[in-house]
Amino acid sequence: MENDCLFCKIANGQMDTRFLFENENLVVFRDINPHAPVHLLIVPKRHIRSVNDLTEVDSAIVAEMIMTAKQMAKAEMVDQSGYKLLFNVEKGGGQVIFHLHLHLIGGWKK
Ligand code: 5GP
């Protein structure tokens, strides 16, 4: 756990954030400032700063994040209508929380 990292605190249960899904490796919760009717964040419990910091040992968690996103899209009933999966990477890429997270965004009206 990294000091002063908001998503470390959330993912390790130190905030009041309600999880839609949790297992030993990651958590899923709703974005506080949603950009679409469905806007979830898939967040590993282990601190990784950004996609730039991924190494070979992180392959499994990245795969698990994407597979979890797929399951959450189905649970939120946006799998058929479609959705976006997004990693913002570093400041220029729009990242403001420097703890790896995958955005799942969808649910727009047809
Ligand atoms: P980024 O721009 O770093 O890719 O995305 C960070 C996201 O985290 C933003 O969409 C922002 O709304 C969300 N966020 C920031 N603080 C909190 C919080 O305390 N709770 C929740 N649920 N989402 C947060």
Ligand code: ZN
């Ligand atoms: Zn962190």
